Amino acid sequence: MDIEDFKFIYWMEYAHRMWGRGLGVMFALPFTYFLRKGFITLRLGLRLSALFALGAGQGLIGWWMVKSGLEEPVSEYVQLKVSPYRLAAHLTSAFVIYCGLLWTAFSVVMPEPPAGSIAWVRGAAKIQRLALPVSFVVGITAVSGAFVAGNDAIGDTWIPNDIFSMEPLMRNFFENTSTVQLNHRILATATLLSIGSLWWATRKLDIHPAIRSLIGRTMGMAALQVTLGISTLLSYVPVSLGSANQAGALTLFTLVILLNYTVRRPSLTLLKSLPSVTKTP
Template sequence: MTHSPDIPAKTTKSHKAIRIWLGFVAAMIVCTLLVGGATRLTESGLSITEWKPVSGMMPPLSAQAWDAEFEAYKKIPQYREMNSGMSLSEFKTIFWWEWAHRLLARSIGVVFFLPFLFFLIRGGLDAALKRRLWVLFALGGLQGAVGWWMVKSGLSERVSVSQYRLAIHFLLALLIFSATVWTMRGLAPRVSRVAATARAALTSRILLGLIFLQLYFGALVAGLRAGKIYNTWPEIDGGFIPPLDQLFFEKPWWRNFFDSTLTVQFTHRMIAYTLFAVALYHLVDVIRTKAAPAAVRGAVWLMAAMSLQLVIGIFTLLHQVPISLGLLHQATAIVVLTLALLQTHRLQPGEPTMAQGLVPTFR
């Protein structure tokens, strides 16, 4: 990222409007993620058995339409094996969760594209920023396709969606959210970056990478319902580290990291401990090296959020993932990710820049 010393007021106002727009899009993504989490926890994700990108925005409006939706649901394995005998009223409950999730996702597309089209016509976007926004739009379209690909995996032979596809769907949503926040942050009217040691900058990036890895395994835990078993802490299956023959029961060995409830939950725990240790090291490092106050504050907030998330995760596990704690755990994970993004963005090795008050341009 470079900075221009002569940015006209019109461009500054345009960037402010873009930041507000992207901030609203990011907030909508968070809402969609949380509703998606509730959809998963209530086993509602397979209640709509067709993908209708346009007509699907309207819910059933008559008794006949509701009966048709319910009859379609009765044809899939989840109804036969898990919800046989479900009433229409009970079906409506799970239907509304999935419908709300899909409606929010579609709304993000509209809220993103219409202002984007306005900015394109108005001509307030430089070439690099325009490319970024086109990529975000394309990723949003891909996410819709991945969402249906995920749902489709649970309509014929399974009673739930594939944990692989669920994790990919979740991680792609987080990547879109992260790219949106990063782009918005880069358009700030004042330079938010501060000087830091190369070690502190590297550590912030390691933390961000570990958080994405942890979020991926969290999605696998959700997909396998692995949080509803091994509900003890700090022991898991009788010890802090389970026997190796139990951790690597599946053949080939690497499948255990995706299919074994024990191995997936154990890995999720170990990454959590690693994240806590690295975040603590990062905090101590920026304090010891007398980094800029913004860097120290960022490390403090990240450490605090990481600690809170660890506690919430333990309580969620001990209580076998009730909906309230499950959603709180997911919401706090998004907070941790956001703080890590901001910390990574503000830290750069080398000397501090003197461009405070200038608008960054992407190149």
């Protein structure tokens, strides 16, 4: 690494750090104002306080991650980089905070899920049993991408010969570039298949049109994300495609979180007011 490369990385890290601190200020100031004005309920205030604490913890995790990249390499032939474990922890924490913020925003903007009839509510309940495990698959796939980035994992074959070359065996799943890339490909395929199965299983259900549209959009985004991942790999990970792949993962994660929110059970008050079937004009 020459001095120009170091400067580029330094300023990128510095901008990221300042952006994180700025987000903390942008969160704390309006939160304090609305709290003092009494616009925030106790339950919402506790949730937002917890999210703010997680944000502060995310800064510490980020420092812990960057610190691993400043340690002296064991030899001159070893590339200096951050720990993939700490990178994955930093990404996981970011996704947890984002999920909490997103769910909180939905609860404020849309207190009740879309429900036009009892039949639609029953259909949404069936989707809910499928949507939650699908969300876990999407989240795990995204986190596995951090190990791909942290290990510079790339390969030329579908199943490499050296996937179990490290000892102990578990190290291969987190440090072996061939195994890490294979894991990510398998998880990405599982994500596409699980979302595709969700779409197929719900295509004939009597559900709210907004939920049906959301499932279709999620299916389309999953297909696009797999295409982005393949293109990134075949192009030897240019920054533009790598960034697009990360943005695609976040977009897909957003859609599955929104899906889980919209298929949750309505309040008892809303349920009592719903007709058994939807009236057609």
